[in-house]
Amino acid sequence: MVVAAAALRPQLEQFLDRPAVAHWATVFVAIAVQAMPFLVLGVVVSATVAALVPAGFLPGLLPRSPALAVPMAAAAGAALPGCECGSVPIAGRLLARGVLPGAALAFLLSAPAINPVVLTATAVAFPGRPEVVVARFLASLLAATVVGLVWARIGRDELLERVLRRRSEQGRPLAVLVATAQHDLLQAGGFLIVGAATAATLQTVVPRSVLDTVAGSDLLAFLALAGLAVALAICSEADAFVAASLTQFSLSARLAFMVVGPMVDVKLIALQAGTFGRGFVVRFAPLTLVVALASSAVIGRWLL
Amino acid sequence: MTPAGGLISLLVGTVLLRLTLTGTYGRYVRLGMGPWLAVAGVAVIILGSVTLLQALRHAHPVDAHDHHRGDGGDRVGWLLLAPIAALLLVAPPALGSYGVGRAAEVEIRSGGGIFDQLVPGAAPVPMTLLEFGQRAFDHDGASFNSAAVQLTGFVAAGEQGGFRLARYQIACCAADAAPVVVRVIGPGGGHALDQWVTVTGVFQPGGGKVPELAATNIVEVPAPDDPYE
Numbered sequence: 001m002v003v004a005a006a007a008l009r010p011q012l013e014q015f016l017d018r019p020a021v022a023h024w025a026t027v028f029v030a031i032a033v034q035a036m037p038f039l040v041l042g043v044v045v046s047a048t049v050a051a052l053v054p055a056g057f058l059p060g061l062l063p064r065s066p067a068l069a070v071p072m073a074a075a076a077g078a079a080l081p082g083c084e085c086g087s088v089p090i091a092g093r094l095l096a097r098g099v100l101p102g103a104a105l106a107f108l109l110s111a112p113a114i115n116p117v118v119l120t121a122t123a124v125a126f127p128g129r130p131e132v133v134v135a136r137f138l139a140s141l142l143a144a145t146v147v148g149l150v151w152a153r154i155g156r157d158e159l160l161e162r163v164l165r166r167r168s169e170q171g172r173p174l175a176v177l178v179a180t181a182q183h184d185l186l187q188a189g190g191f192l193i194v195g196a197a198t199a200a201t202l203q204t205v206v207p208r209s210v211l212d213t214v215a216g217s218d219l220l221a222f223l224a225l226a227g228l229a230v231a232l233a234i235c236s237e238a239d240a241f242v243a244a245s246l247t248q249f250s251l252s253a254r255l256a257f258m259v260v261g262p263m264v265d266v267k268l269i270a271l272q273a274g275t276f277g278r279g280f281v282v283r284f285a286p287l288t289l290v291v292a293l294a295s296s297a298v299i300g301r302w303l304l
Numbered sequence: 305m306t307p308a309g310g311l312i313s314l315l316v317g318t319v320l321l322r323l324t325l326t327g328t329y330g331r332y333v334r335l336g337m338g339p340w341l342a343v344a345g346v347a348v349i350i351l352g353s354v355t356l357l358q359a360l361r362h363a364h365p366v367d368a369h370d371h372h373r374g375d376g377g378d379r380v381g382w383l384l385l386a387p388i389a390a391l392l393l394v395a396p397p398a399l400g401s402y403g404v405g406r407a408a409e410v411e412i413r414s415g416g417g418i419f420d421q422l423v424p425g426a427a428p429v430p431m432t433l434l435e436f437g438q439r440a441f442d443h444d445g446a447s448f449n450s451a452a453v454q455l456t457g458f459v460a461a462g463e464q465g466g467f468r469l470a471r472y473q474i475a476c477c478a479a480d481a482a483p484v485v486v487r488v489i490g491p492g493g494g495h496a497l498d499q500w501v502t503v504t505g506v507f508q509p510g511g512g513k514v515p516e517l518a519a520t521n522i523v524e525v526p527a528p529d530d531p532y533e
Contacts (some may be wrong), residue, residue, distance in 0.1 A: 006393075013394050023403055025396035029476035030332035032387045036320060037337070037344040044347065119476070175358075181357045185348065186309050186381030190317070193383040199479065208407045238476035243484050274380060 020204055025299065031267065034235060035085040035192055042086030043188065046093035047181035051173040059098045066102050066152035073103035074144040077110030081238045084112035084262050085192065088271045089184050095163045095276075101155060106148030107250045109288060111263040112236040113140035114214035120265050122258070125240035135303040136240075139259045143295035159280040193276030195267030199233035202266070206231070215248040226293055230260035236262035252300030259296045264289045307359035313352030314385055320345030328391075328421050330530045331398040398531035400498040404460040404470045405485045418442070422451035428504045430454040432533045433471045433484040440507060440515035448507040450505040455486060455517065456502045456525065459495045466490055466519070469503060474532045481532065487511060490519030500527045 016022050049058070068142045074138040080087060091108035095101060105248050112118065114137050116293065124130040170176075211228065214220040223245065234242055243254040273281045309320075314414050323329040324342040333341070390396060420437050422429055431453055460470035466489040472481040488503050495501060505519035 009393050016396060019402035022397055023399065026332065026399055027479050029387050031319070031339065033323065034477035034479070035334045035339070036316075036348075037340040038345040040347050074345050090438055115383065125475075135357050178351060178358075182309060182313060182351050186312060186350065186384065189402060190380030190383040193386055194380075195388075203479065232479065234480045235476045238474075238480040241473075241475040242480050242482065270308050276390055 006181040016211045021182075024200050024204040027203050028196050031196035031199055031233065032193060035083075035196070035267075036189075038082050038086040039089070039188055039192060040185065041082060043181045043184040045086075046089040046184060047177045049090075049093050049097065050180045051177040054095070055097065057097075058094060059100070062100065062103055069100050069103045070106045070148035070152060071145045071231060074106040074110040074141055074148060074256070076111075077107050077144065078114045078116070080111040080117040082112070082147065083113045083118070084265075084268050085188075088268070088275050089188055092163050092184075092275045095160060095238050096166045099150065102148040102150075102152030102166075103156075105284070106144045109147055109163035110141055110144035113144070113259065116153065118236050118262070119239075121237050122240040125216075125244040127231075131303050132255070135255050135299050136258050139255060139292075139295045139299035139304070140262070141293040142299065143259060143263065143288070146295065150287065150291070151284075154173040156283075157303050159283065160276055162277045163275065181185045181274065187274050189269055195233060195265075195270035198266040198270070199231065202231040211246070212248060218250065218253070220251050221253040222256050222293070222297070223248055224259045225257040226296075229257045230265050230289070232261070233265040233267035234261060247251055250297065251304040254295060255300045255304060260283050260289060260292045263292050307449050309381055310352045310354075310356030310359055312381055314356060315352075315388055317345045317348030317350075317352055319391050320348065323391065326518055327529055329396070330342050330532075332533070334474055337476075341524070343434040344502050368432055384387065398527065399472055399478050399481050400458060401470065403472075403481065404468075404485065419447040421447050422448045422453070423450050424451040426451065428452040428454040430456075432472060433457055433469070433486050434533055436486055436507070436517070437484055437515050440511070441478070445509050445515075447505045450506055452504055452520070453504060453505055454504045455485070456528065458527075458531075459497055459499050459501060460485060461497070463487065465519055467495060468514075469501070469517075472532050478532075484533070487514045487516045488519050488522070490514060490522065495522070495524065500525050 016025060052066055062072055077087075080090070087108055090111075091104050094104040094107060119137060120134055122136055123130065123133045171179075211224055214224045229239070232242070243257050244256055246257070269281055269285050272284070276284075323332075324338050324345060329335075329338060329341055348505050380382075399423055419442055420433075429451060433455055436453065436455055438445040455469060457469040457471035458467040460483070464467075466487060467488045469488045470483045472478075472483050474481045488505070489508065490505060503517060503519050504521040504522045504526050505517045508518045510516075
């Protein structure tokens with residue numbers, strides 16, 4: 001394989017001489033490289049919980065009633081500094097450890113959106129507009145809580161069977177840690193590559209100027225920026241800067257961009273499909289998208 | 305999959321570490337990410353080595369795949385080899401002129417502050433394209449005070465009587481890059497697209513949306529270690 005790769009090198013170099021291909025390759029590698037430290041953090045935290053935290057400890061931290069547990073889990077997302085790649089394996093571990101699925105999913109959605117690092121970045125990107133930070137925090141928290149409660153009420157937990165049935169590994173804690181982290185890293189990493197390739201393709205193929213044609217209409221702009229957030233798959237720590245640059249759009253539309261992005265995007269859909277299963281994602285992603293849009297509309301109208 | 309998986313992790317970690325040590329990672333992510341990439345690289349190398357050693361020793365490694373077997377979840381790890389192959393063979397370049405017309409440009413006015421007056425007659429002041437743009441929009445460039453400034457960026461497009469100079473701002477990685485563009489008017493010209501140049505000149509008021517620099521000197525330079533601002 002190494003020989004074949006070496007033989008292909010001149011062709012590859014020629015191929016990369018085309019500006020569009022080089023642009024695609026740079027964005028693809030950038031998303032993959034950027035996500036790795038967060039993904040590693042996520043799988044190591046998840047594996048450490050698997051190896052060291054006794055079974056039954058995590059579910060005991062939350063109240064039994066979903067009406068209390070889901071908002072608490074959503075608010076707890078504020079304590080995980082990082083972006084969306086890290087929260088997927090951690091939420092998977094919470095599920096495997098018997099945390100109420102609605103609560104674990106609320107945590108999954110809120111953690112990348114409302115942590116202090118992301119809110120600080122938002123404040124920097126929108127200087128002198130603290131209401132944008134407040135609106136982002138409230139709209140994300142609201143959307144995560146609503147999705148969690150909806151799942152607790154009507155969600156089908158058998159769709160999560162893959163993670164729920166995952167038994168605790170047996171063995172010495174260190175061996176469990178290594179085996180779990182290794183397995184999760186490859187699985188999540190592989191799907192991350194699918195997501196990075198998709199996002200790079202969309203970024204290269206679709207010119208941003210397409211957006212200008214819809215900037216005039218409020219509803220279209222709102223939907224277009226949500227679609228952009230899904231397509232671009234920008235890290236939640238960086239999306240506020242992109243939102244700040246989309247000046248032809250209303251603040252409400254840009255709020256939708258910042259609320260949807262950390263919850264639903266092509267990279268996350270791939271990661272979630274890999275961790276939780278496809279049957280889950282085809283229901284969960286549309287539900288999350290609709291709730292995130294509604295939440296941005298309500299909070300945007302109220303605050304912005 | 306276990307020995308192969310260990311090998312993939314080992315490769316991933318090695319490439320991350322190599323990117324950090326050679327400084328190539330600056331083409332893809334913010335320079336501040338360096339230490340985190342190195343830590344992640346080392347962690348993944350340890351993970352891969354331990355897995356590989358256990359598999360080779362025929363010890364019974366802890367089986368973490370006791371959920372559905374054959375759901376395709378394990379094979380997907382091989383995809384990690386795609387960016388590794390790309391990076392080992394030809395490291396993709398930093399973003400260049402191709403994306404300048406396509407990405408949303410930096411909103412210069414949003415970060416505007418109050419700038420100190422420059423002193424004319426002193427040595428040219430090096431500054432980022434972003435600062436140049438922000439000063440240009442602050443009271444129509446009054447803070448330049450006709451002092452000479454120095455900008456470094458790449459040639460994004462040729463133009464009548466000059467060219468467009470650009471440099472990307474990134475917040476996390478190249479996926480969120482947004483270009484800042486300055487119009488350079490002056491001698492020379494004929495620089496290749498994507499050629500890095502350092503331009504010395506003075507701010508020219510009245511340029512409209514894209515700030516203008518009247519160049520007195522244009523030097524071709526190698527691409528900087530940090531191609532972004």
